[in-house]
Amino acid sequence: xxxxxxxxxxxxxxxxxTNSSFGSKSSLLFRSPSSSSSVSMTTTRGNVAxxxxxxxxxxxxxxxxEFYNETSGLWEEIWxxxxxxxxxxxxxxxxxxxSGHKEAQIRMIEESLRFAGVTEExxxxxxxxxxxxxxxxxxxxxxxxxxxxxxGITLSPVQAxxxxxxxxxxxxxxxxxxxxxxxxxxxxEDGKFDLVWSMESGEHMPDKAKFVKELVRVAAPGGRIIIxxxxxxxxxxxxxxxxxxxQNILDKICKTFxxxxxxxxxxxxxxxxxxxxxDIKCADxxxxxxxxxxxVIRTALTWKxxxxxxxxxxxxxxxxxxxxxxxxxxKKGVIKFGIITCQKPL
Ligand code: SAH
Numbered sequence: 228x229x230x231x232x233x234x235x236x237x238x239x240x241x242x243x244x245t246n247s248s249f250g251s252k253s254s255l256l257f258r259s260p261s262s263s264s265s266v267s268m269t270t271t272r273g274n275v276a277x278x279x280x281x282x283x284x285x286x287x288x289x290x291x292x293e294f295y296n297e298t299s300g301l302w303e304e305i306w307x308x309x310x311x312x313x314x315x316x317x318x319x320x321x322x323x324x325x326s327g328h329k330e331a332q333i334r335m336i337e338e339s340l341r342f343a344g345v346t347e348e349x350x351x352x353x354x355x356x357x358x359x360x361x362x363x364x365x366x367x368x369x370x371x372x373x374x375x376x377x378x379g380i381t382l383s384p385v386q387a388x389x390x391x392x393x394x395x396x397x398x399x400x401x402x403x404x405x406x407x408x409x410x411x412x413x414x415x416e417d418g419k420f421d422l423v424w425s426m427e428s429g430e431h432m433p434d435k436a437k438f439v440k441e442l443v444r445v446a447a448p449g450g451r452i453i454i455x456x457x458x459x460x461x462x463x464x465x466x467x468x469x470x471x472x473x474q475n476i477l478d479k480i481c482k483t484f485x486x487x488x489x490x491x492x493x494x495x496x497x498x499x500x501x502x503x504x505x506d507i508k509c510a511d512x513x514x515x516x517x518x519x520x521x522x523v524i525r526t527a528l529t530w531k532x533x534x535x536x537x538x539x540x541x542x543x544x545x546x547x548x549x550x551x552x553x554x555x556x557x558k559k560g561v562i563k564f565g566i567i568t569c570q571k572p573l
């Protein structure tokens with residue numbers, strides 16, 4: 228059964244509220260990449276500020292949707308249906324030609340489940356939400372693994388359609404379905420999902436407090452939440468913000484990849500703690516993903532990669548040109564690849 232692709236009414240909703248307990252160090256809200264000032268999402272500054280914030284968030288959603296509408300086909304052609312990093316052993320010397328990269332992407336899913344303690348509970352996973360589902364690689368994998376019913380949401384209509392088509396082609400339509408919806412205003416009732424899965428989508432969220440609140444809301448009592456996401460480094464004691472040169476790297480990446488509110492794993496842990504969740508854990512997997520971006524760059528530089536890139540359009544080309552900055556960010560310790568997991572109390 229295919230889900231509809233109609234844009235939900237939530238896409239016209241008004242802006243996100245600040246959570247006064249957070250953002251004291253890093254901003255957990257939308258930051259404008261062209262300046263270091265946060266865009267206000269509060270209603271306290273009156274209607275003008277509210278309207279400006281609504282425009283900004285709407286523009287962000289549009290930008291993300293267009294980015295993935297344009298680039299997903301190219302990614303799938305070269306890298307397949309998982310639009311996330313692979314998980315490698317730190318000393319891995321995996322070659323570009325290896326099937327090792329696809330295996331590493333599957334391993335990322337398995338390691339994430341293991342880290343969250345999901346493996347021993349497989350039979351309990353009946354309903355999964357894949358928040359920021361791309362073209363549904365995780366959902367189809369989890370649907371097959373658990374026999375669970377997986378529902379994916381993305382801002383990109385192109386991705387939702389492709390995800391549904393791939394599910395149909397793999398006879399998984401009964402188990403995996405996809406629709407356009409906003410992670411910050413999910414079209415699901417409270418407590419619906421045994422597993423709330425967010426694989427590399429959190430970095431796009433302009434309001435981390437609202438994002439986490441929605442993940443917690445849709446999780447069933449006893450359900451697990453898994454957030455695997457790009458972060459910036461944790462701030463040390465007494466540090467109020469990143470160094471300007473560090474913020475500069477993140478702002479440049481934001482311009483291409485639409486990542487408006489970088490935060491740290493500590494920030495996520497604080498947010499989860501504020502919801503009284505159990506078994507909150509986090510880890511830095513930056514070393515385990517280190518071979519990934521160099522491999523993506525090498526594929527872009529192959530003949531096939533270059534031709535596909537040029538055919539795909541400007542957003543893909545800008546994306547490719549931004550990749551070295553990701554490597555620089557990781558190498559300099561500004562960017563961290565984080566996993567944060569927890570369980571909602573029964
Ligand atoms: N999890 C997928 C795709 C990661 S790419 C995978 O691992 O293959 C990031 C995804 O996040 C895209 O599908 C994008 O549309 C989605 N996304 C970003 N912001 C979103 C939002 N506010 N609501 C729903 N999806 C969002």
